Amino acid sequence: xxSSSLRQGFSSGALGVLGFVLSCGDSSSxxxxxxxxxxxxxxxxxxxxxxxxxxxxxxxxxxxAGGASGSDATPGTGGLQAGGTSTGGASTxxxxxxxxxxxxxxxxxDGGSSVVLGSATGGRGGATAIGGTTSxxxxxxxxxxxxxxxxxQLGLEQVVQSSQLKILVYAAQPPGSSDWYLVDxxxxxxxxxxxxxxxxxxxxxxxxxxxxxxxTLNYDERGLLSIAFAPDYQTSGKLYVALTPTSADTxxxxxxxxxxxxxxxPLVVDTSTRKAILDLPPGGVDGAGYNxxxxxxxxxxxxxxxxxxxxxxxxxxxxxxxxxGECNSARPGVPQDxxxxxxxxxRLDPNAAAxxxxxxxxxxxxxxxxxxxxxxxxxxRFGFDWLTGDLYIGEVGQxxxxxxxxxxxxxxxxxxxxxxxxxxxxxxxxxxxxLATGATHTPPITTIKHPTGxxxxxxxxxxxxxxxxxxSAIPELYGAYFFGxxxxxxxxxxxxxxxSKTSEVRIIHKQCDPNLPNDACFIxxxxxxxxxxxxxxxxxxxxxxxxxxxxNALLKxxxxx
Numbered sequence: 001x002x003s004s005s006l007r008q009g010f011s012s013g014a015l016g017v018l019g020f021v022l023s024c025g026d027s028s029s030x031x032x033x034x035x036x037x038x039x040x041x042x043x044x045x046x047x048x049x050x051x052x053x054x055x056x057x058x059x060x061x062x063x064x065a066g067g068a069s070g071s072d073a074t075p076g077t078g079g080l081q082a083g084g085t086s087t088g089g090a091s092t093x094x095x096x097x098x099x100x101x102x103x104x105x106x107x108x109x110d111g112g113s114s115v116v117l118g119s120a121t122g123g124r125g126g127a128t129a130i131g132g133t134t135s136x137x138x139x140x141x142x143x144x145x146x147x148x149x150x151x152x153q154l155g156l157e158q159v160v161q162s163s164q165l166k167i168l169v170y171a172a173q174p175p176g177s178s179d180w181y182l183v184d185x186x187x188x189x190x191x192x193x194x195x196x197x198x199x200x201x202x203x204x205x206x207x208x209x210x211x212x213x214x215x216t217l218n219y220d221e222r223g224l225l226s227i228a229f230a231p232d233y234q235t236s237g238k239l240y241v242a243l244t245p246t247s248a249d250t251x252x253x254x255x256x257x258x259x260x261x262x263x264x265x266p267l268v269v270d271t272s273t274r275k276a277i278l279d280l281p282p283g284g285v286d287g288a289g290y291n292x293x294x295x296x297x298x299x300x301x302x303x304x305x306x307x308x309x310x311x312x313x314x315x316x317x318x319x320x321x322x323x324x325g326e327c328n329s330a331r332p333g334v335p336q337d338x339x340x341x342x343x344x345x346x347r348l349d350p351n352a353a354a355x356x357x358x359x360x361x362x363x364x365x366x367x368x369x370x371x372x373x374x375x376x377x378x379x380x381r382f383g384f385d386w387l388t389g390d391l392y393i394g395e396v397g398q399x400x401x402x403x404x405x406x407x408x409x410x411x412x413x414x415x416x417x418x419x420x421x422x423x424x425x426x427x428x429x430x431x432x433x434x435l436a437t438g439a440t441h442t443p444p445i446t447t448i449k450h451p452t453g454x455x456x457x458x459x460x461x462x463x464x465x466x467x468x469x470x471x472s473a474i475p476e477l478y479g480a481y482f483f484g485x486x487x488x489x490x491x492x493x494x495x496x497x498x499x500s501k502t503s504e505v506r507i508i509h510k511q512c513d514p515n516l517p518n519d520a521c522f523i524x525x526x527x528x529x530x531x532x533x534x535x536x537x538x539x540x541x542x543x544x545x546x547x548x549x550x551x552n553a554l555l556k557x558x559x560x561x
Contacts, residue, residue: 394465
């Protein structure tokens, strides 16, 4: 995967690694990141003397033990997701149980409490919404950035592996379902249900992904890239996909599409319901730099839309690249221009009127009302901490750095600096585009530096952001943010993020090396394949983490056996 473009071709190669960050909110009063005593428990535990918002759910797999159940605290409409539990009460009424514990070692101080001021509204249950506040009193979830995670070995368990999958890049589960929906970049979504991979695609847009350079070069950034299900999917049947066609009338458009499942067969989409939430035509400024007839790798066609995901506030988040070219040459300056959607994280309300901007976004009056954060090159994969609402963005770099950008819950309008900054390097591209007047650069929490010197080896990088681990199967990883590197021959990393403090990095190899017996690594269990490439790190409804891996497999991270 080229860092100046996001490659999605799969190949065998040397060892790579996968990484994490432990995310813990501050406990100070009024801090929207506060997680003292478990303030917004993974997407919306009930609040003291209030309710989680309409449609509120305790996030998948979350377990809160030891708190007394508050008589006035009730889960919101929609209740718990499949796999989500709340032991000993969804919330405490103004006081935590003495010595109560959060899962996997995080503690609530004796008598500590955590109160969300007012009810948290929105889907997925009300982790702090944009503009929301939380107040914590008592002990916070322990978080120590003084050292790297003490990780040794992790297991990998096979969920499904099949030659039916050609370029698996993403996977997701609808709310309340145990089924997996597997996204193949060549234009199909397949359902894995009841231990069986369905032969008939749930969604088939392969006619729009003909002539992909996967076939000739084992590489293309376009195609079908991700899927997201509405929080009320069980009743509305609505889902959203990110698609960049390589053929047909919308060739090279960046499309964010809404569909509904069939009313007669829930395992297929009703294609007649297709609606464009976003349709951006190809081409640079006045068409500069774009040639629709090129047949090989063309950087001016890349840095497309990538991940689509519903956030803790129930809004739809979409990562959009800078439009391609080297050092933002295809659409010069757009990442630093808040009137355009390119090089941004968009926050959308698909139930609103076009252009589907969510209420409360920072540039509603002065720019593109859909924009939440800006100054990005290629935010290929991003994910949330469902406990705190924090957002982590995997930003694929150009010549020098990959980076993870961090947006605390409730933050708006953060400028991550591209193309003036790559990582912490000012003017890495020596572009004429400078940081926008009056803007402040928000630096990454960690970077991966490319090798020095020239050649293709400097370009074959692509960081893959993921969610924070809030499951229960691997206690030592509770609160860890997983992120990965797409290619097999690069290290990937783990660290703790504690408020504004970042720990040292821990390397975790994708495969164990007998010559490095003290290094952390992944071990296949039960006949699972060895890990090579990672297209996405996703959270299941059981709260555990899964990898869209090797182009043809969905693997679950489990304890090493």
